[in-house]
Amino acid sequence: MRYIPQPNVNDDTILTALSANSALASHPQLGMHIALIRESYATYIHANSNPLSISAPQPLQLLDALADAMRWHYLRPPRELDYLADIRMKGSPDVCPMCGSLKTGTLDHVYEKSRFPEFSFFSKNIVPACDCNNRRQQSHQGIQHGERVLHPYFDPQMNQRLVRAKITSVSGSYLKPLIELEVCIPDTDPLFPAVKYHLQSVIMRTQVIQYLEHFWPKILRFYNDYFKLPTDNFTITELDHAVNEALSVCDRRRSTPNNWDSMLIAGLAINPVAMAFLGQHIRDMRSGKINPEDI
Numbered sequence: 514m515r516y517i518p519q520p521n522v523n524d525d526t527i528l529t530a531l532s533a534n535s536a537l538a539s540h541p542q543l544g545m546h547i548a549l550i551r552e553s554y555a556t557y558i559h560a561n562s563n564p565l566s567i568s569a570p571q572p573l574q575l576l577d578a579l580a581d582a583m584r585w586h587y588l589r590p591p592r593e594l595d596y597l598a599d600i601r602m603k604g605s606p607d608v609c610p611m612c613g614s615l616k617t618g619t620l621d622h623v624y625e626k627s628r629f630p631e632f633s634f635f636s637k638n639i640v641p642a643c644d645c646n647n648r649r650q651q652s653h654q655g656i657q658h659g660e661r662v663l664h665p666y667f668d669p670q671m672n673q674r675l676v677r678a679k680i681t682s683v684s685g686s687y688l689k690p691l692i693e694l695e696v697c698i699p700d701t702d703p704l705f706p707a708v709k710y711h712l713q714s715v716i717m718r719t720q721v722i723q724y725l726e727h728f729w730p731k732i733l734r735f736y737n738d739y740f741k742l743p744t745d746n747f748t749i750t751e752l753d754h755a756v757n758e759a760l761s762v763c764d765r766r767r768s769t770p771n772n773w774d775s776m777l778i779a780g781l782a783i784n785p786v787a788m789a790f791l792g793q794h795i796r797d798m799r800s801g802k803i804n805p806e807d808i
């Protein structure tokens with residue numbers, strides 16, 4: 514998850530150009546409905562994209578032929594929509610703005626185009642993403658108070674730490690712990706229900722848990738790559754400092770604290786029992802008591 518700048522695209526100009534292009538399937542209906550579509554764009558921005566806002570956009574009742582043509586323009590973009598390729602290529606190379614994975618390459622419609630064809634090529638509705646795009650399907654808002662998907666162009670809080678791992682020992686050991694994800698802002702925060710909904714309907718539908726289960730043994734085995742510790746003995750305070758420094762590096766490298774690597778290290782940093790395990794594990798690795806091949 515990451516807050517990113519809105520694309521510098523003039524959607525009004527694009528709408529006008531598309532509606533004037535008689536070679537397109539949307540002609541002439543697009544021109545006939547252009548005022549309505551413009552109004553819907555303005556409503557989207559006015560509501561800060563929030564589907565729970567009292568002024569949130571409602572689906573337009575467009576003719577099927579026009580709705581299909583607008584979706585088709587997204588799938589086979591005419592030259593007026595060249596900006597789509599730019600967002601796909603340059604949008605957020607470090608991290609997926611929607612789920613925090615370390616990849617992008619596709620585009621996600623925050624308001625799904627099946628229900629909202631009028632936003633099929635509306636730049637403020639299209640964000641770079643990874644394959645979480647397909648896994649989310651049409652989840653956009655929940656039924657409980659405050660439940661909605663976060664929007665990387667409209668929710669600046671996405672650049673604060675919102676989600677971290679919950680690491681629990683299995684049979685008293687942290688060698689292969691149980692790893693879950695939890696919201697890490699107070700449940701009194703007005704954004705809490707939205708973050709929780711986003712966690713469940715976007716992040717948890719990805720392979721994040723499998724990724725973290727794979728990442729954990731890497732941290733244990735190659736601890737030197739992650740944590741800068743004195744070569745002889747070290748105190749728990751020095752370990753604490755090293756883990757928090759690793760977390761800062763990870764946050765900076767991925768331009769957001771809500772990337773998958775940071776989620777795991779943040780969960781470690783606040784877990785004193787897991788930290789004590791890590792400290793003992795590193796000492797045992799250094800003394801040769803533990804063979805790295807066994808991890």
Ligand SMILES: [Zn+2]
Pocket residue numbers: 609610611612613614642643644645646
């Ligand atoms: Zn993603």
